[in-house]
Amino acid sequence: PPKAPSKPAITDYDNVSATLQWEPPVDDGGRPILGYVIEMKDKFAPDWIEVIKTNDTKTEYKVEGLKEKMVYQFRVKAHNKAGVVKPRIERSTFKSIIIKAGRTHKWAVDVTGEPTPETTWSWRDNIKLVNTERIKIENKEYHTDFTIVNAVRRDTGKYTLRAENCNGFDEETVKWEKPEDDGGSPVKEYELEKMDLATGKWVRVGRGVRQAWQREGSRPRQSERGDRVGPAQVGWRRALKPRIDRTNLKPLVVRAGKPIFFDVNVKGEPAPKVQWFQKWKNEEKEVTVGVINVDYNTKLDIKESARSMSGTYRILAENPHGKDEAEVEITVLSSPSKPGGPLKVSDVTKTGCKLAWKKPEDDGDIPGKPSVPTLEDWDVDRVDLKWEAPKDNGGAPITGYVIEKKEKVRAVNKAGPGEPGDATQPHIAKARFCPGSRSRRQDRERRLQHQAADLRDQLEEHRHLHAQG
Structure with a gap:
């Protein structure tokens, strides 16, 4: 395929159209360019x-049919x-x-197709990966690289x-088959269970930090897979409190209609149960829409956000x-x-x-009022003018201010301009430092002196001409 043309330049425009111009690609891909x-x-x-x-x-x-006051971006592709x-x-x-466990693996895959295909990766039941x-x-x-660093057990599955x-x-x-690991954390505690041969179920009998247990009245032996086998079959299970990985939990500000996505790892043994809750206007409710839970991981994947989805989310x-x-x-x-x-x-009337x-x-979520300028x-x-920023930025950073007549100021964020602050006292446009009366008197005196000197020069010139005549 041909390389990309140059960045299009807007050579002419009005409120409903824009004329674009660009340079052809430097490489046509070995075949003539047919169009763009x-x-x-x-x-x-x-x-x-x-x-x-x-x-x-x-x-x-010339691109036509644009909407007035909308902000557009344009790009151009060549095809052969x-x-x-x-x-x-x-x-x-x-x-x-x-x-x-602990190893790193990379898939480097080539892709063919015209036009250039878009590649996406998913895991297990179509969970989108980012x-x-x-x-x-x-x-x-025509190429994609996928790398997993420090593999752990929960990475098992279909990609x-x-x-x-x-x-x-x-x-x-x-x-991706199960790796042999310790779950990503050192073993701190063990639970001892036995198999109830009558019911076929595991029954908890104790817990502790030692790796060797002795059952009263029996001499268990170590099996090849690490379990203890005796009159009652005994198995080991790790005991770890849940721990939420907060790496990806950064405050998020989006416009309505844009996606919301969080990918959060959760440690613990056995695998913890995870729930999401939303607190908004002093009310808290459980969130189920867009929540994807698998062992040791939880995701919040909302395709189109709405204003009602604002709030503090608790995991x-x-x-x-x-x-x-x-x-x-x-x-x-x-x-x-x-x-x-x-x-x-x-x-x-x-x-x-x-x-x-x-x-x-x-x-x-528009910003609050700035102070009086x-x-x-x-x-x-x-x-x-000088003013203080509003105490409430509306949940998004202040990006600027609008100064209006009567010295009113509005703060602006991603949601738009907020309410104007209170106006200043009326102000008359005049010089701040006016000359004093003494300075004006001196100016008059200097002007009179110049006028008198001009008259003397004219009289002198008149006498000189009269004397010659």
Whole structure:
């Protein structure tokens, strides 16, 4: 396939269109360029949308049908005679493996197809995988690398690679067998259980930190797999309190409609039970939508966020040996809710009336009011203002301020501008340091002196001309 063209430049535009121009790619991929694909997207949208696929080599195109005041991004791809090719995964380097705990493994897989296929990785029951502290995914054109660092038992399972383009898709699944490990933490305690031969169930008989146990009235022996076998079969089970890995639990601020994703590891033996709870407006409820729990791991995967999903999320991990809790703050920014009603009409005249309504219950997380501006300095054509930032930033960093007439200031974050702060006292545009009366008198005296000198010079010149005549 050909290389990428240059970055498109906007050579002309109006409120509903933009004209793009670009340079052709330096490498046509060995075949003549047939045309270009122009794509665009809203600056805050995740996906690109195809505008048109041209069938000529012109490097200019006018994109029409834009919405006024929207922010757009554009990009251009070249296409040649490579034709339509469905994705195909090269399976020679993508095979099932068995490795030991603590080892690192990397799958490096080539992918073919036209246009360039998009590659995604998933685990077990279609759990989407992303980059984490131990998982590294690097996708390039026609190639993908997948690396797991410091393998542990819970990494066992099926891994699926999917390559997809507009012409179809290809999938391949491999297995990762259980590694022999200690679960990622040193053994601190043991539980002793025995097999009840009458019922066929394991029964707990004690716990402790020693690795050797002696049952009264029996002489157990060590088996090849580490269990003790005697008149009653005895097995060992690790006992670890739950521990939530907080590495990926960073506060998250997103716009409504954007995805929310957290990937959290959880240690403990036996595998802890994990629950998610949301606290919003002094109410807490359990979250089940988007929660994916497997042994030693939990995920919160929400495809489209809504304003109601804001709040403090609490993760609770429990097993018979204890519990652990962790929290993360999620803020979903959106427009304010509808103002309260009913709308009240008063002071009706033939030329107008007064309307009154209640504030919306939800302000959409816009920032609070800044302090009243103070006048630091001024002159006839300027004024210098100073104010304090609002105490409440609305859940997102303040990105700027809007200064309005009457010296009002609004704070701005991702959700938009907040309410204006109180105005300053009225100010007249004038020079701050006016000359005193003494200085004005001196100026008059100097002007009179100059005028008198000019008159003397004129008289002298008149006498000189008169004398000559």
